[in-house]
Amino acid sequence: MFQALTPEVSGKIDGILQELLVRAEADAVYLCDHAGNIIARQTCADYSNEDNIAALAAGSFSATHELARLIGQPRFDYVFHRGENLSVYMQRAPSGMILMVMFGTVSNPGLVRVYAEEAIRELKPLLAGMADEARMRESLAGVEMELDEHAEIFRREGGEA
């Protein structure tokens, strides 16, 4: 199985995340899937380890879901980690996605939650389209990909494969 994001949908998602970033006065907004892939991002600052952040967020959210199941709850809808200067708010989004907002002391969890829920409502139809396999295959039909036959995928520094 695979999921695909077309440029058109990507642009719309970026617009929603950008609006959330501004209205919630956040530092960064990420849309991730449960495998830890970053689907879209809008940030004020550069985080060089975004992939690690997304993987940990996805892992943490999945663990929280399992915790909910073990105590007899259908799910936990959001998770909030409070830091000294930067906090993280994560909320379940449709189609197996997670919306993550990183924000500093100029904002607050209540504000972030209100705007995050609004953003999720707007994202819902776009994410439903991504989960439509027939539509995805259609969008990929004209995409050409060519495997480089001669290249090693990963090499040790110094050239040895």
Next chain:
Amino acid sequence: MAFINLAKKEISFKIVYYGPALGGKTTNLEQIHRAIDAQARGDLTIISTHQDRTLFFDFLPLHSEIIRGFISKFQLYTVPGQPMYNETRKLVLRHVDGIVFVADSQWEKMAENADSFRNMQENLVENGLNLERIPYVLQFNKRDLPNVAPVHYMDFLLNRGPRRVPVFESIAIECRGVFEALNMAARMVLAAFIREKRLPSVALPQELCVEEEKRG
């Protein structure tokens, strides 16, 4: 589950290192992180207990330009090997695209290898996946130790499914056999992705065509 971002020209895959406790899964990621070109990798994240045993998972993002015009991102994860962390192993296996099963070659670890392999199959089923449809390789680690089982015995023990999969002998602590297993797993993942996506424009390398035929 592979994710394709056509806007950013990125494709993401998830490869999980599975196997018994203390078999060398974390060492694999540490060696790859140490030896690979820094431009091709991100940070290594290790979540371990105070005794340096994996608690949640280890994570290393890698990227390559093996598909022309696209960045291929491979997210490498390890699972915690200790039996009590089975729920975590299930979580890490979600949406997996490929597996490197790291077996411990010491004779006394054969039962643990077999148990871990069986546990992997069960956890895949619980995630709605089937090992027979997932690209994976076997890595027989710690071949430098004096009390190792013969390769053909381990092959008989772990490589007896409907399809035979590639086997790599390794000494992960010296980075021997580590890149070989990773590259084969990554190539098999790409081949499976291309087959599933049915890309008419892609020509697979001969070695992968052979691999795919074996998969039946």
